[in-house]
Amino acid sequence: FLSFFLSATHPAMAKTALVILATGAEELETVAVIDVLRRGEVEVTVAGLEGRDPVKCSRGVVLLPDVALQDVATKLFHAVILPGGGGGSKRLRESALVGDILRTHMKEDMLIAAICAATTALKAHQIGQGLQVTSHPSVKQELTDTYKYSDDTRVIKDANIITSRGPGTAIEFGLLILSNLTSGEVRSSVAGPMMLFPGQ
Amino acid sequence: FLSFFLSATHPAMAKTALVILATGAEELETVAVIDVLRRGEVEVTVAGLEGRDPVKCSRGVVLLPDVALQDVATKLFHAVILPGGGGGSKRLRESALVGDILRTHMKEDMLIAAICAATTALKAHQIGQGLQVTSHPSVKQELTDTYKYSDDTRVIKDANIITSRGPGTAIEFGLLILSNLTSGEVRSSVAGPMMLFPGQ
Numbered sequence: 001f002l003s004f005f006l007s008a009t010h011p012a013m014a015k016t017a018l019v020i021l022a023t024g025a026e027e028l029e030t031v032a033v034i035d036v037l038r039r040g041e042v043e044v045t046v047a048g049l050e051g052r053d054p055v056k057c058s059r060g061v062v063l064l065p066d067v068a069l070q071d072v073a074t075k076l077f078h079a080v081i082l083p084g085g086g087g088g089s090k091r092l093r094e095s096a097l098v099g100d101i102l103r104t105h106m107k108e109d110m111l112i113a114a115i116c117a118a119t120t121a122l123k124a125h126q127i128g129q130g131l132q133v134t135s136h137p138s139v140k141q142e143l144t145d146t147y148k149y150s151d152d153t154r155v156i157k158d159a160n161i162i163t164s165r166g167p168g169t170a171i172e173f174g175l176l177i178l179s180n181l182t183s184g185e186v187r188s189s190v191a192g193p194m195m196l197f198p199g200q
Numbered sequence: 201f202l203s204f205f206l207s208a209t210h211p212a213m214a215k216t217a218l219v220i221l222a223t224g225a226e227e228l229e230t231v232a233v234i235d236v237l238r239r240g241e242v243e244v245t246v247a248g249l250e251g252r253d254p255v256k257c258s259r260g261v262v263l264l265p266d267v268a269l270q271d272v273a274t275k276l277f278h279a280v281i282l283p284g285g286g287g288g289s290k291r292l293r294e295s296a297l298v299g300d301i302l303r304t305h306m307k308e309d310m311l312i313a314a315i316c317a318a319t320t321a322l323k324a325h326q327i328g329q330g331l332q333v334t335s336h337p338s339v340k341q342e343l344t345d346t347y348k349y350s351d352d353t354r355v356i357k358d359a360n361i362i363t364s365r366g367p368g369t370a371i372e373f374g375l376l377i378l379s380n381l382t383s384g385e386v387r388s389s390v391a392g393p394m395m396l397f398p399g400q
C-alpha cells in the first residue's frame with residue numbers, strides 16, 4: 001500500500017515538456033503555460049534559445065531559463081512548446097536548432113504547441129502543413145497559404161499540433177496541452193483553483 | 201504640433217506602479233499584471249522584497265526584479281500591487297517594510313491592489329478594514345471578519361483598494377488597475393489584442 005501511495009504521488013513516468021524561451025517572448029504566454037503544466041505535475045524544462053543567461057521578454061519581464069537549449073537539444077520531450085511575442089517568434093523562426101528539434105519531435109509523434117505569433121515558426125520550419133491551426137490575428141495572413149486557418153477557436157488541436165491565439169488564451173492553451181499529456185481529470189483539478197472565466 | 205505629438209506619445213506624467221515580488225509569488229499573477237500595465241504605458245517597477253537577486257516563484261519560474269524593494273521604499277507610486285501565491289503572500293504579511301509602504305500609499309490616497317492570497321497581506325497590515333474585497337476562495341475565512349467579502353466578483357474596487365481572485369482573473373485585475381490609472385480607452389486598446397474570453 002505504501003509503495004502504491006508513493007508511486008501515485010510521484011509517478012515514475014512523469015510527462016515532460018520543453019518550453020523554448022527566446023529574447024522577446026511574450027512573458028504572459030510563456031509563464032501561463034509553464035504554470036499550468038507544473039500545476040499538473042508535468043516536468044517542464046524552460047530552455048533559453050540563446051543560452052542560460054536571463055531572457056528579456058517582450059514587456060521587459062526578465063526570466064531565468066532552467067537550461068540552455070543547446071544542452072537539451074538531443075533529448076526527447078512529450079511536448080515542445082513555443083511561446084509567442086513578435087521578437088521571440090522571429091528568433092524561433094530563424095533558429096536552425098529549433099527546426100531540428102521540431103522535426104525530431106514530429107517524427108516521434110510528440111506534441112508540438114505554438115501560441116500567438118509563434119505559429120509562424122511552425123510554418124518557417126515546415127511543421128504540420130495542411131493542418132488546422134490558429135494564431136494571433138495579426139499574423140493570420142502569413143499562415144492561410146500553408147494551413148487550414150481557424151478564426152473561431154481559442155485553442156485547437158489537429159493531429160499532434162496545438163495552436164492558440166494570445167495572452168488571453170494562454171491558460172486554455174496550457175490546459176489543452178495538459179489534458180493531452182495527462183487526462184481530463186487532471187485538467188479539471190488544475191483548472192478549478194485557477195479561477196477561470198465561466199465557460200473558459 | 202510636434203511638441204503635442206511628442207507629449208502624447210511620451211507623456212510627461214506617466215503613471216507609475218510598484219509590484220512587490222517575494223519568493224513564492226504566483227508567477228502568472230505577477231507577470232499578467234506587469235504585462236497589462238506596461239502595454240498601457242504605465243511605468244512598472246518590479247521590486248524584490250528580499251533584494252535584487254532572482255526570485256523563485258510558486259511554480260519554479262525564476263524572475264529577475266528590476267530593483268530591491270529597499271531601494272525604492274521612500275518613493276511614491278500611483279499604485280502598489282501585491283501578487284498572490286501562498287509563500288509570497290506569507291512573506292508580504294510578515295514584512296514590516298511592506299506595511300510601511302502600504303500605509304504611506306494609503307495616506308496619499310494611491311491605489312493599492314492585491315490578488316489571490318495577497319488580500320491577507322492587506323489585513324495583516326491593517327489596510328482598508330471594512331471595505332469590500334475579494335480573494336482566492338481558499339483564504340476567504342481569514343478575511344470575512346475584517347472586510348465585506350465579495351464571492352461573486354472577479355475583481356473589485358472599493359475606495360482605493362482593488363482586489364481579485366487568482367491566476368484566471370489576473371488579466372482582468374491588471375485591466376482594472378490600468379483603467380483606474382489611465383482611462384477606459386486605454387484599457388480597451390490594451391485588452392483588444394490580448395484575445396480575452398468574450399465577456400472578460
Ligand SMILES: [Cu+]
Pocket residue numbers: 026029084085086115116117136166167
Ligand atoms: Cu503574443
